Every structure is written in C-alpha cells, then in structure tokens.
Amino acid sequence: MRNGRIRVRRRALALLIVGVVAVVFAVRLFDLQVVQAPKLNADAKDKRAVPVSIPSVRGDIVDRNGDVFATTDERYDVQLSPKNTVLNGGRFYRPVSPGSAATVEVTSKEAFAEIGAITGQKPEEIQKIVDDALAKNKKSDFAYVKRSVDLVALKKLKDLGIPWLTFDTAYSRVYPSGAVAGNIVGFSGSDGKPQAGIEISQNACLTGKDGSEVYERGADGVALPGSVVVTQQAVNGGTIKLTLDRDLNWQAQEIINKQVADVGAEWGYLVIMNAKTGELVAVAENNSVDPNNVDGSPNREARSFTSPYEPGSTFKSITAAALIDQGKATPLTPNLTPSHWEPEPNVQFGDSFVHPPEPWTLNGIMVHSSNVGISMLGNQLSPAVRYSYLQKFGIGQSTKAGMPLEDSGLLNQPDKWDRQTAYNTMFGQGLSSTIVQTAGVYQALANGGVRVPPTLVQSCTSAAGETKKPDHGKPVRAVSEKTASTMMGVLESVVQEGWIKPYLEIPGYRIAGKTGTAEEVDPATGLYRTDYVHSFAGIFPADDPQYVAVASVAFPSSGDGGIAAMTAFRNAAEATIRTFHIPPSKGAYKPLPTDY
Amino acid sequence: MNSTVPLDRDELLSGFAAPAPARPAPVRPLRPAEAPRPAARRRPRVMAGALTAVGVILAIMAAQLGLSILVSQGAYEVRALQVEERDLSRVQSVLKQNLEKLSSPQNLAENATALGMVQNSQPATLRLSSGAVLGSLETRTSEPLKNTVPNATLESMPVVDAKGLLVSRNAAQPGAASGNFATTPVAWKGKLPAPDTH
Numbered sequence: 001m002r003n004g005r006i007r008v009r010r011r012a013l014a015l016l017i018v019g020v021v022a023v024v025f026a027v028r029l030f031d032l033q034v035v036q037a038p039k040l041n042a043d044a045k046d047k048r049a050v051p052v053s054i055p056s057v058r059g060d061i062v063d064r065n066g067d068v069f070a071t072t073d074e075r076y077d078v079q080l081s082p083k084n085t086v087l088n089g090g091r092f093y094r095p096v097s098p099g100s101a102a103t104v105e106v107t108s109k110e111a112f113a114e115i116g117a118i119t120g121q122k123p124e125e126i127q128k129i130v131d132d133a134l135a136k137n138k139k140s141d142f143a144y145v146k147r148s149v150d151l152v153a154l155k156k157l158k159d160l161g162i163p164w165l166t167f168d169t170a171y172s173r174v175y176p177s178g179a180v181a182g183n184i185v186g187f188s189g190s191d192g193k194p195q196a197g198i199e200i201s202q203n204a205c206l207t208g209k210d211g212s213e214v215y216e217r218g219a220d221g222v223a224l225p226g227s228v229v230v231t232q233q234a235v236n237g238g239t240i241k242l243t244l245d246r247d248l249n250w251q252a253q254e255i256i257n258k259q260v261a262d263v264g265a266e267w268g269y270l271v272i273m274n275a276k277t278g279e280l281v282a283v284a285e286n287n288s289v290d291p292n293n294v295d296g297s298p299n300r301e302a303r304s305f306t307s308p309y310e311p312g313s314t315f316k317s318i319t320a321a322a323l324i325d326q327g328k329a330t331p332l333t334p335n336l337t338p339s340h341w342e343p344e345p346n347v348q349f350g351d352s353f354v355h356p357p358e359p360w361t362l363n364g365i366m367v368h369s370s371n372v373g374i375s376m377l378g379n380q381l382s383p384a385v386r387y388s389y390l391q392k393f394g395i396g397q398s399t400k401a402g403m404p405l406e407d408s409g410l411l412n413q414p415d416k417w418d419r420q421t422a423y424n425t426m427f428g429q430g431l432s433s434t435i436v437q438t439a440g441v442y443q444a445l446a447n448g449g450v451r452v453p454p455t456l457v458q459s460c461t462s463a464a465g466e467t468k469k470p471d472h473g474k475p476v477r478a479v480s481e482k483t484a485s486t487m488m489g490v491l492e493s494v495v496q497e498g499w500i501k502p503y504l505e506i507p508g509y510r511i512a513g514k515t516g517t518a519e520e521v522d523p524a525t526g527l528y529r530t531d532y533v534h535s536f537a538g539i540f541p542a543d544d545p546q547y548v549a550v551a552s553v554a555f556p557s558s559g560d561g562g563i564a565a566m567t568a569f570r571n572a573a574e575a576t577i578r579t580f581h582i583p584p585s586k587g588a589y590k591p592l593p594t595d596y
Numbered sequence: 597m598n599s600t601v602p603l604d605r606d607e608l609l610s611g612f613a614a615p616a617p618a619r620p621a622p623v624r625p626l627r628p629a630e631a632p633r634p635a636a637r638r639r640p641r642v643m644a645g646a647l648t649a650v651g652v653i654l655a656i657m658a659a660q661l662g663l664s665i666l667v668s669q670g671a672y673e674v675r676a677l678q679v680e681e682r683d684l685s686r687v688q689s690v691l692k693q694n695l696e697k698l699s700s701p702q703n704l705a706e707n708a709t710a711l712g713m714v715q716n717s718q719p720a721t722l723r724l725s726s727g728a729v730l731g732s733l734e735t736r737t738s739e740p741l742k743n744t745v746p747n748a749t750l751e752s753m754p755v756v757d758a759k760g761l762l763v764s765r766n767a768a769q770p771g772a773a774s775g776n777f778a779t780t781p782v783a784w785k786g787k788l789p790a791p792d793t794h
Binding site: 067068071073074150151174175176177178179180246247250251253254255257258261288290292293296297506507508571574578583584 | 686687689690693696697699700701702705717718719721723730731732741743744745746747748749750
C-alpha cells in the first residue's frame with residue numbers, strides 16, 4: 001500500500017511538473033506569438049531580407065540622327081575591408097588557379113602589389129589607405145581602393161580571388177563625341193550631378209526613378225527560392241534628342257577654331273539654323289569644353305546663348321525690312337549719302353570709310369553698309385515703330401531653345417534711348433543680341449517673314465517610349481511675305497555687288513547675307529573698344545532658302561576679322577550643303593541698282 | 597388507405613446504433629477458449645494499412661524533398677543565369693561605347709587624315725531628271741583641317757595610317773601633348789590578310 005501511495009504521489013508530482021512546464025511554455029508561446037510577434041517579425045525580416053536599391057540609369061543625349069553625345073557608363077568602385085587585411089597575420093589562402101582545389105598562401109602585401117598593378121596605384125598607396133582607415137577605426141570594414149574602374153580592370157581584380165576585396169557598381173557619365181557640342185551638352189560632376197548645359201536644363205527628362213527590391217537570402221548570398229519581392233521597378237531616364245547634327249557641328253567647330261586661330265581673335269562663334277523650322281543644326285564656339293575633361297578648357301559655357309554682343313551692321317537688315325514693310329522705302333529709294341552726318345547737336349556718326357556724298361539707293365546703302373544712309377532713311381520711322389520691329393525679330397527676348405540659361409540681350413525701351421542711341425540702334429549698336437537671336441532675324445527673312453523660335457531640344461523620349469516635345473514659343477510674323485522676298489533680293493545684291501563677293505562664292509549656289517563690324521563696350525572701362533567684332537549673317541540658297549548661318553570673329557590681333565567671318569560662313573555653308581545634300585540654285589541673280 | 601405507417605421506435609433505434617451493452621449478453625456455455633483466429637486473420641490487413649500509410653508519408657516526404665532540392669537548385673541556376681546576363685550586358689555596353697567612341701567625328705577625321713585623304717569641298721552633283729552636271733567636275737579639294745576639337749575618350753586609341761600601321765594619334769598633330777604610347781609606328785597586330793594559295 002505504501003508503495004502504491006508513493007507511486008501516486010510521484011505521478012502527481014510528475015503531472016504537476018509537466019503541468020507547470022506546459023503553462024510556462026504556453027505563456028512564453030503566447031508572449032512570442034502574440035505579444036512580441038510584430039517586433040520579432042520585423043527584426044527577423046531585417047536579418048534575412050536584404051533590401052536592394054535598383055539604380056536607374058540616366059538617359060542619353062543624342063543628335064538629330066541618334067548619334068550619341070552623352071551616355072551613362074557602368075563603372076565599378078573597388079573597396080576593401082581594412083580590418084580583414086590584417087586578419088590571420090595578414091595572410092589568406094586562395095585557389096592556385098580559378099576553380100582548382102589546391103590553395104596557396106598570399107600575404108596582404110603581395111595582394112596590394114597585385115591590386116596596384118591593375119589599378120595603377122603603388123602598393124604603398126594602398127597600404128596607406130588601409131593604415132589610415134585602421135588608424136581612424138580599428139574595426140574599419142570599408143575603404144575605397146579606387147573608384148570608377150572599367151570592366152577590364154574589374155575582371156582582372158575579381159580573378160585575383162582576394163577575399164577582402166569587394167566591388168560596387170557606380171554609374172558615370174561619358175561623352176563619346178568629346179568636345180563636339182560640349183558647350184551645349186554640358187557635363188556632370190563626379191557625383192553624377194549635372195553642372196551645365198542640356199544636362200541641367202533637361203535633367204527632369206534624363207533622370208530616372210530608382211527602384212527597390214527586397215529578397216531573403218541564405219548565408220551564401222543566394223536568394224531563397226520564392227522570396228524575391230520586387231517592390232518598385234526602376235525606371236530609366238529618358239533620351240533627349242537635340243536638333244544638332246553631330247558631324248556638322250564638328251565641322252563648324254573646326255571651321256571657327258581655324259578662323260579664330262588664323263587671325264588671333266579673342267573668340268569666335270558659328271551657328272547654322274534651318275531656315276524653315278528654326279532648328280539649330282550646329283552651334284559652334286571656339287575651343288569649347290570637352291565634357292570628359294572639364295578642367296582642360298576655360299570655355300565651359302554655351303556662349304552662343306549666354307554672351308550677347310552688339311551685332312553691328314547685320315542689324316541694318318532689320319531697319320531696311322521695317323522701312324520696306326512700312327511702305328516708307330523700296331530698294332530703289334534714292335538717298336544722297338555723305339560719309340559723316342550730324343543730324344542733331346552732339347549726335348554724330350560716320351561711315352567706315354570716307355567718301356563724297358554718294359547717290360545711293362537703299363540697296364546701295366546696304367551694299368556699302370552705310371551707317372549714315374540707313375540712319376537718314378530709317379529716321380522716317382519713329383523709335384517706337386523700330387522698337388516693335390526689333391521685338392518682332394526676337395531682339396530683347398530670351399530664346400527658349402532648351403538651354404538652362406538663354407540671355408535676352410539688351411534692348412531698352414525706346415523712351416530710354418538717348419538721341420545717339422536712337423540713331424545707333426538703326427545700325428546694330430546700342431543694343432545687344434546673342435548669335436542665336438541674330439540667326440533668328442535672318443531666319444525670319446528667309447522664311448517669308450515668319451520667325452520660328454529657335455529650337456535646340458527636339459524631344460524627350462521616356463524609357464517607356466513616350467515622346468514629348470518641349471515648347472519653344474509660337475511663330476511670329478515679323479514682316480510681310482512680300483517684304484521678306486524683297487529683302488532677299490537686297491541681301492543677295494549685298495553679296496553680288498560688294499567687294500565681299502569672292503570670299504563668299506560657292507559655285508552653283510546663290511548666297512544672300514550681310515556683313516557686320518561692331519564696336520563693343522569694354523566692361524573694364526565702360527567705353528567702346530578700338531577693335532571690332534566681325535560678323536557675317538547669310539542665307540543659302542538665296543532662291544529657295546534652306547539654311548541660315550551666322551559667324552562672328554571677335555577682336556582679331558593679326559589679319560582681317562571680316563574675311564575670317566566670311567570664310568567661316570562660306571565653309572559652314574559648304575559643309576551644310578554636303579551634309580544635307582542641298583540641290584544647287586535655280587535661276588540667276590537679278591541685279592538691283594545701287595546708285596540712281 | 598392511410599399513407600402513414602406506424603413505426604416501432606425500438607426497432608428503428610436498434611437498426612441504427614445498437615450499443616453492445618444494451619443487448620442481453622448471450623449465454624455461453626463453458627468450453628475451451630478458442631484461439632482468436634479472427635484476430636490473426638485481421639492483423640495482416642492492419643499491417644498493410646499501416647505500411648501503406650507510412651509508405652505514402654515517406655513518398656510524400658521524398659517528393660517534397662525532391663521538389664525542394666529542384667527548387668533550390670533552380671534558385672542557383674537562376675542566379676547563375678542572372679550573373680551571366682549581367683556580365684554579358686556589361687560586355688555589350690562596353691562594346692557599344694567603344695563603337696560610339698570610334699564613330700566620333702574626331703576619330704574618323706584623324707584616321708582619314710592619317711590615310712592621306714583630302715576633302716572635296718564643293719562636290720558636283722548630277723541632276724537625274726535632265727542628266728545635267730551641276731557644279732564643276734574639277735572642284736577644289738582642300739587639305740582636311742587638323743582636328744582641333746578635343747576628345748579625351750580617344751586619347752589612348754591609335755590611328756591607322758596609309759601603310760596600315762597603327763600610329764600615335766598625336767603624332768599627326770605637332771604641338772599636341774604626346775600620349776604615353778609609342779610615337780614610332782608599330783606593326784599591325786591584328787589578323788593578317790590570308791595569302792591566296794592554291
């Protein structure tokens with residue numbers, strides 16, 4: 001009986017213990033599963049699940065034919081773990097050859113030399129990176145060895161089989177066309193942030209949207225089957241298509257570089273514009289920046305858009321067009337033109353050469369580029385009327401071609417013109433314009449009097465293939481179609497009747513245009529300089545205008561800047577004719593009398 | 597005739613679940629106990645059932661194991677293929693960018709100059725409708741301008757001269773900074789043209 005009782009007690013005790021343990025477990029289970037569950041789940045997910053950011057790739061900038069100006073290159077940052085380089089006395093083992101089972105002992109020093117041989121660093125430099133990192137923090141687990149190495153180097157480094165060497169993808173911007181349109185395309189910093197040009201102005205289109213992905217992975221880094229959850233797909237940036245033609249732009253840069261060098265000029269610009277659409281097919285400036293090597297050039301801006309200057313006689317075309325449009329003159333209107341004129345007390349100006357009073361027509365005044373003549377005739381129009389024509393030709397208003405900064409130039413209200421300025425504006429002084437605005441003036445004359453705002457950015461095509469065209473402004477009628485056609489005759493006559501003809505001849509093609517020799521204010525003194533900006537603005541072919549080109553060569557120190565500008569124009573016209581296969585002119589030039 | 601049939605409740609109940617104890621125990625005369633033959637007969641059936649159940653469970657587990665191995669093997673395969681795809685797309689983009697560099701106007705112009713090509717600045721054209729030649733057939737050619745538009749991406753790339761030799765890019769441009777490659781011509785290292793033997 002005693003035995004039985006003990007047995008019963010024992011059983012009871014065991015049951016009690018089991019019961020207590022069960023209760024403890026139950027409480028703990030409840031605690032884990034219900035009370036602490038959300039926190040534990042979150043913690044566990046962070047341990048297993050690896051959130052990975054999927055970087056988006058910045059879009060390309062291409063020319064009108066799809067040739068690449070700017071693209072994004074995948075580069076690789078080489079990193080090491082400083083604390084692991086000194087692990088095991090600075091030794092590690094790696095396979096004798098990739099994939100072989102036999103291993104060989106390597107010291108960190110040897111590894112530094114091997115890495116340095118590929119990255120172009122000295123072993124001591126890498127040792128210093130490690131030492132510096134360890135000096136700062138003994139447990140340092142991260143330091144860059146070299147940033148932005150290429151794929152070939154990456155493969156070689158990976159083949160070294162060094163356990164503490166890791167790699168990360170880094171995108172960098174490359175410009176395969178170098179300085180071709182470098183002024184326009186712009187560049188970005190080493191951090192990938194855009195710093196100039198289209199890279200800035202079209203940043204919204206070019207920038208993609210980074211994605212993110214969360215997956216759970218095992219100890220060897222392989223994703224656990226079925227655990228990949230793409231939470232956000234990356235969207236790459238869009239492609240910007242410019243109106244420029246890469247090859248023509250290169251030729252234009254070559255042409256202006258040569259002319260600027262030949263006459264020792266301070267600067268030179270050359271732009272070529274489609275006469276019908278206002279599209280800029282080439283925007284060239286001397287020594288423009290190579291975006292791959294920004295430090296190598298002082299000219300980092302798109303000076304064609306940001307640096308207005310007084311245009312000079314190329315703007316006589318505006319005054320002449322206004323006179324004809326207002327019915328105040330025809331190309332045959334006579335005017336006895338002296339070489340010096342003082343229309344009012346303290347207001348005086350002269351022509352570029354001394355001559356007796358000449359019986360010139362308006363056409364003759366344009367051919368001889370007489371400041372006095374154009375002012376005597378232009379004086380029939382009030383400053384307000386002339387101001388309105390300047391505005392219709394796009395002067396004094398920023399273009400919206402697609403650059404981050406497009407200067408409006410200087411055009412004061414007519415009531416702020418002093419008496420001298422009121423006359424000077426008739427021959428392109430006392431106001432300023434960018435070379436693109438000047439090209440716009442001739443585009444309007446070449447296009448039947450309708451000025452189409454200049455365009456540089458044709459479209460933005462998103463990664464999904466959606467194309468958007470930016471707004472560049474509405475076309476403006478500057479003068480009537482008849483006036484524009486009359487002006488084309490005058491401008492062809494300027495080329496045919498003047499001394500400039502031999503410098504502009506292209507066999508088979510009729511050329512129209514106007515020279516300009518402008519005085520510029522020296523910002524240092526506030527006075528006009530004694531040397532000039534020489535320009536030629538022209539239209540070709542004159543019988544069926546297709547393109548407008550303007551060349552400016554500033555402040556030559558040796559040689560004739562005027563001839564340099566005309567040569568640049570002619571070479572540009574030849575290059576444009578070759579590039580776009582422009583057929584030769586039909587018909588012949590109809591002479592317009594210069595004298596009466 | 598009445599359609600309702602009187603039911604005997606007891607009879608009905610006994611037909612459904614007749615609990616054994618409810619029945620009066622059969623009167624058994626004493627006799628030697630029989631060997632439980634029916635049990636012996638039933639045991640193999642139970643064993644077979646148990647074995648089948650265990651077998652099925654094992655089969656399910658084996659299948660699951662197999663599937664799991666296949667799936668995780670697939671995960672490795674997927675990863676290997678993803679890595680391969682990434683590597684190939686990297687190679688492709690490097691090749692594409694090399695092509696872009698090589699097709700840049702600077703490279704073409706410098707190679708053309710090295711080959712001794714000149715430029716026909718005013719080409720003549722043939723009008724197909726009339727068969728007329730427009731422009732002069734003896735138009736002027738011009739020496740191509742030396743490339744003055746820099747391109748840092750081309751620095752280490754040589755150009756091919758008229759003899760088919762790879763020469764330094766900057767050799768053709770006196771005054772330009774010399775690169776870190778040999779300035780003397782080096783022999784062509786690519787595939788040589790095969791001799792036409794019979």
